[in-house]
Amino acid sequence: MGTDFLRSSARRTPGAARASVVRSLLLNQEARCSHGRQVRNFLHVADVGEAFAALLDSPLQGPVNIGSPERVSIAALVERIAKRIGRTDLVRLGARASSANEPAILVPDVRLLYDEVGWRPRLTLDEGLAGTILWWQEELARG
DSSP, X not given: OOSOOEEESSSSOTTHHHHHHHHHHHTTOOEEOOOOOOEEOEEEHHHHHHHHHHHHHSSXXXXXXXXXXXXXXXXXXXXXXXXXXXXXXXXXXXXXXXXXXXXXXXXXXXXXXXXIIOOOOSSOHHHHHHHHHHHHHHHHHHO
């Protein structure tokens, strides 16, 4: 498995910020982040694949958003990661500038996926974070 256990609805590289935070905290280094007020949607990549399969098996046609209804600020996500690792002391919100054109809220409308296809994610955000942290712990232990 790769490092990108969770996909974000954000348009930049999915998983890059989470991987950076997890890796830094596991190495006992500061996790320098933006202010973290951006609100996003995260979904485990296994769930993304299952959602695609469910869509292919459904009669629904046209564009359909894949995601979960859970909205999470980047700051809250970083806090959840830091608490799991036990290094909240190393989080530095506001240490990096946010992109001037970055939307404050970027979450998909998943009503078609949920109501018409009947699909729901199998894994919670916390389960995905636990998997991401475990993967990084194993990678870092390997050197």
